[in-house]
Amino acid sequence: MLLAQAAEHVVNTSMELGGNAPFVVGPDADVDKAVAGAMHAKFRNGGQVCTAANRFYVHADAAEKFIPAFGAAVEALQVGNGFDEGTTIGPMITADAVQKIAALVDAALAAGARVAYRAEPSSEPGNFYPPTILVDIPADADILHSEIFGPVAPIVIWSNDDELVDLVNDSEYGLASYVYSRDLQWALKLAERIESGMVGVNVGLISDPAAPFGGVKQSGIGREGGREGLREFQEVRYFRVDWT
Numbered sequence: 001m002l003l004a005q006a007a008e009h010v011v012n013t014s015m016e017l018g019g020n021a022p023f024v025v026g027p028d029a030d031v032d033k034a035v036a037g038a039m040h041a042k043f044r045n046g047g048q049v050c051t052a053a054n055r056f057y058v059h060a061d062a063a064e065k066f067i068p069a070f071g072a073a074v075e076a077l078q079v080g081n082g083f084d085e086g087t088t089i090g091p092m093i094t095a096d097a098v099q100k101i102a103a104l105v106d107a108a109l110a111a112g113a114r115v116a117y118r119a120e121p122s123s124e125p126g127n128f129y130p131p132t133i134l135v136d137i138p139a140d141a142d143i144l145h146s147e148i149f150g151p152v153a154p155i156v157i158w159s160n161d162d163e164l165v166d167l168v169n170d171s172e173y174g175l176a177s178y179v180y181s182r183d184l185q186w187a188l189k190l191a192e193r194i195e196s197g198m199v200g201v202n203v204g205l206i207s208d209p210a211a212p213f214g215g216v217k218q219s220g221i222g223r224e225g226g227r228e229g230l231r232e233f234q235e236v237r238y239f240r241v242d243w244t
Helices: 002-008 031-047 060-075 095-110 161-169 184-193 226-231
Strands: 021-025 053-059 114-118 132-135 152-158 176-180 198-201
Touching (some): 021 031, 021 161, 031 053, 031 060, 031 176, 053 060, 053 161, 060 114, 060 152, 095 132, 095 152, 152 161, 184 198
Parallel strands (some): 021 053, 021 176, 132 152, 176 198
Antiparallel strands (some): 114 132
């Protein structure tokens, strides 16, 4: 709607919209580092971040170590309000947000997914949803194609690079992505194939005010941050002068 209104007046716009960030764990990834990165990328601000990892693609060779380690970290999270000592996951923004998250999880479970790990729910009233890891996700499940915007991590196992790229790019969004691997060359080549405005390689926090922040496809147009962010609000002028 904003783009349509801007077009009526020929106004330049920079739009930073939603995301559906994939988090890829390669076959040789440092599991401890990948888990630490996953916790930052998924659960920062309760998962209510546009760049939050939304769906996890774990190589079959790494799954046996990564998933239990990730699960243990998730189960250790403490859900509650910000006044409680030790709280690591706060409430969702609204009751509607909790209902949306629950609906996505319930639909996935009805389609054959299962809860592998889950933190203890809050005993207090409020808009809380317990951090949850889902496995055995059907490829067409809405939870893999919608922005969850909450503390739920659906995990898909993969083994073929080309199939992985197809899965990762099977989204109308393209804001942020994450890749973990000890093989930097492989990780960078994969990053080049991912349809995403930003890719974090072996890092779980991707934002930097000195870098161009933004996405492709339905994740927006234009960039914030860095020189590119300044250029979004500048008009290029051209003077041609005859000096004779």
